[in-house]
Amino acid sequence: MLLNGSNIEQTRSYNRRVVLEAVRLTGPISRAEIARATSLSPQTVSNIARELETLGLLRDDGRRRIKRGQPPKDLTINPDGGYTVGLQIDREHLIAVLVNLTGDLLQRRDIVVEDPVPERSLPLMAAVVGEIVAAANLARERVFGVGVVMPGPFDVDGLTSVGPTTLPGWSGVDVGEALSRLVGLPVLVENDATAAAVGERFYGAARDLQHFYYLFIGTGLGSGMILEGQPYKGAWGNAGEIGHMIVMPGGKDCPCGNQGCLEQYVSLHAALQTLRAAGKPVHSAEDIARLYDDRDPDLDGWIDLAAAQLRTAITGIENLFDPESILIGGYLPDNVMQALMARLEPLNPSVSNRRNRQRPRLTRATAGTAATALGAAVLPLFEMMSPSLQVLLKSDRNGQR
């Protein structure tokens, strides 16, 4: 990568994001408060705020005073300043959501797919984008982009498209470019765990966190890392594949070629497999939820073993990353997730074991079947609005960020 020097436009772009972030996290907020919080001059804040209002991203709610004598807190994000689409595709479902700038869910579609190969799925994804934008009756130029989440890892020799947790046939397909050509909008592609982490950072349980680790218990087990407020993806976009960390040498076979990988013990797939081996006819998270309500002993045993494996992994994560908190979320049913988190306690000693903690070591992530699709919808907003050093290092592609 070549490092470009920072020019005035890049600095302005960075400052615009700093102001947007301040309003997003703490609005309604006055211009004077933004200036104090960001160390930008009042004049700069005032200019940027006017510019963002003209673009429709910020709203000035007039001279409304909260209390007599206090300065007006008048700037908020304009919910209808723009919209994004999130798409989540896995082996069985395509979920599509349309959200506004404050993350309100405006449209949602759940489509059952069979054998989602790219030749059929890409046109279907493009069609559903067109359909939900039309259904919401929006000006198309206010739709900023599309985020897509797919199960990772991406394009690893011998690992991609192997086993029950990845999508076959997508290796070597540039999903972002192909879909962007079909829908005429910018498209960002991310794995499910990273998208969920970005979603939590933007709207959810991690709004105020700068350093956190998100354990995503999906069909497999993945993780997303937010370091210094930004997602860390690794050189090839595959950082965080914690599911393939070997926790039991010589243990269960994993499609990656190793034995005893963590996701063979901690994942929706692992739970289903264990229960089926015990003769329980289970096919979905809902089936597992029912077994939990019936106090099924095989499910109880699975939760115990999963908790033991996950507790060890958490000790490693804490010692490696020193996060403010570890978020846990994904596709396990609510009651099982709650039981699993309870059985993780007491956690092992680690660098995170401090008396003056502001946050608990573990945080439950926002639940909901659309959580990942919402995370996908945040990707274009995050790219556009979040202040990162990269904005100062990279030249702007369209000069408008």
Ligand SMILES: [Zn+2]
């Ligand atoms: Zn593995």
